[in-house]
Amino acid sequence: MSSKRDFKGTRTKSRGLTRRTALQSAAVGGVALSTALPIFNIARAQDNKLAYAMFGEPTGLNEFMYTEIHGSVVTTNIYDKMARINYDTHQSEPEIVEFKNEDPLTWVLKVREGVKFHKGYGELTDEDILYCFNHVQEAGTFQKGITHFPVVGATRRSKNVVEVKLNTPFSAFPMVTMGYGGSVMCKAAHQEMGDQEYARNPIGTGPFEFDSWVSGSHVILKKNQNYWRENQPYVDEVIYRTIVDPSVRLSSLLTGEIDIMPRPDPKDIARFRDGSEPGISYQSVPGWNWDYMDFTLAPHSPADFPTNNVDVRRAISYAIDRQTIVDEIYAGEALVTDNPVPPGYLGHRPSPIVYPARGDVSKAKELMAKAGVSGFDLEVITSDKEWLRRECELVSAMLSEIGINVKIKGMDAGTYGSAWFTKQFQADLEDITIVSPDVDSALWWFHHKDGMVEHGWQNTQVSEWLDEGRRELDPAKRTNLYHNVVDAVLDDCPYIYFNHVNQVYLLKDNLDGFKAGPQEHIVPLGAVRWT
């Protein structure tokens, strides 16, 4: 309600919206909004709920099917693993089973008692563990070739004691087979539902049970009231919101819509790193991963294509200024490397072993001249991760110095994965998280001639060293074998490694118990609580 003068000069009442009322309304609204946002935040803390921002949409939550980063981030809290990786010791620890290696080909697992499946599916027994091993073999799930390749089969030895027979000794069995590939799923539920239904309605024994999933928006997990770890989980509900854009993730964190976010835009990190942003804490740990570039080699690419010439690949590796990638793409939140073995892994050697952090363009030009290649077009594929597309731009500029004209081809995650696995590309720039702390996981799949993602580098000697490394239990001997492998990789450059990227999280500073881990797809929330 406001007043104005009529043509006679007398004051009359008007119900129209005047500038004053508009400004007053805006001011009141602004104050209300600015006070309401923290209230929402406090309300979530008071309601004992937690909101986590994923930077993509899960494709499914069934661990018998391949789940990408976002699916794994959720399933980490739905399923327990047979063995859990201890990030501090770089070793695997019993989680759902106690395990011992009776002889090189026999592992004996004792199932933890008193563990219950979600939603009334009963107590975990040796039947479920047997099912987890034998279903992989019988159905040929993705684990068969990646984590369960040495497994012949599992049998029941006595009540809640399972014997797993291998066809070859495998030193990384606890970390790879029972860790990465060892999610404990419910036999009865999986048989009842089948793979597709189970992927949308998972049943596990983890700290949270699945509640609902709205595609493109969020996944909600509720507290598992019967969780076997005492007092855990602390929060009653976790909502995973899909927020792809890092700036939107950050504003959602600052306005209280979410509580934890991974992968802030590196350009924003500095203000949180120095603690100048009240209410937000920052965690950063060295990642078990690498950014890399690789090539399809003959017969998966024409024999006369320049990247089949080892000197051209070496020239590319010399032309890369890895330090600039770390500075410009990751704002220093990464470690330069020229090889695939991160710090803390067996056989790690400080980088650079061969290729300097700042690159060596003149050496690269010499090698191009030696190869007799003056320049060529190279199509480089990458997935939809925006930081990798920027990295591609940087690498493109670096390679233009030696006459290579890079054509970047960005793809959605599904198309990219298909092209990568089927070797339908010339070159690829991507990042990979190493699935276990065993050095085998950083090398075998990529450089063995039978590896799932080798792209034509059929080096028999390297394959023998890698196989021997799996069989060998003596760390010193394994170290030598893996040094040999890395030296061969650095010499032939089937893959070119750039850096290990830190795992960075921003979260509310009144959250306790969150511990950033080095693997992007593993984010346990059972120990997180509001203070």
Added chain:
Amino acid sequence: MTVNKSPTQSPSEEGVELGSSHSPLRLAAGQFLRHRLAVVGVVLIALLSLSAVFAPYLTPYEPTKLNLQAKLSPPTWEFPLGTDHFGRDVLTRMLHGARISLLVGLGVVIIAAGIGTPLGVISGFFGGVLDNTIMRLMDALLTFPPLLLAVAIMGTLGPDTQNVILSVGLVYIPVFARLARGNTLSLRESTYVSASVALGAPNWRIIVLDVLPNIIGVIVVLVAVTFSKAVILEASLSFLGLGVQPPTASWGRDLNEARRYIEDAWWLAAFPTFMIAASVLNMNFIGDGLRDALDPRANK
């Protein structure tokens, strides 16, 4: 039989005989030149086109060359429109981005008008099953919002400049087909077409000499409007990461990257936005001028 002049030819030929100052082309040109905004549009688009063609000679920088020491520099004498997060000169990228936008606009109208117009004319002229088949197909394409359809096609073809031209061109084919068909349907009933039919003129001759010359005016207007829409659609696709791939300069792509620096480097968002808006606005002015000049119904 010696009488083979169509009635459409008669007025223009009469005009030539009576005096060239009354030729339809001259009348249209005169009408167009009276539309001041359209003339401004032509001048500015011509300047933009020339700048795009001679871009490598207009600035001393390369659009993709890194200059990390100068990254995120605000506009200065050295970098009149500032630099981006890799130190690349924004002015250089704007000029090279114009090449992409104009190329896409041109390619799109060639595909859309080149395929859509004949389809519409054939559909409207022959009618029957052929008409139904073509137009239902066109209707099916028109049910999708242009951006959604372009995204779907790009998803299949993969991101690339040529694929942007192809996908956006396909999106606008039905627009040309519908317009051409509608005009052909009314022309088919006209006296001079009936006369040509009665005189035994073959269908191709009637289409080429009687129908096409009479719909070319509205098609030209649509070309101008579609050109500007194609520029926007290309920018949208590139903004979404589906269009032109980095490091190639593209207004839409650069605008997307600028979002990261909206609080720190205003120039990164401002200039691509201005270039997109200015080119689209000027093409629309030209379209308005052409409509006034070539579409008699619009004049009324």
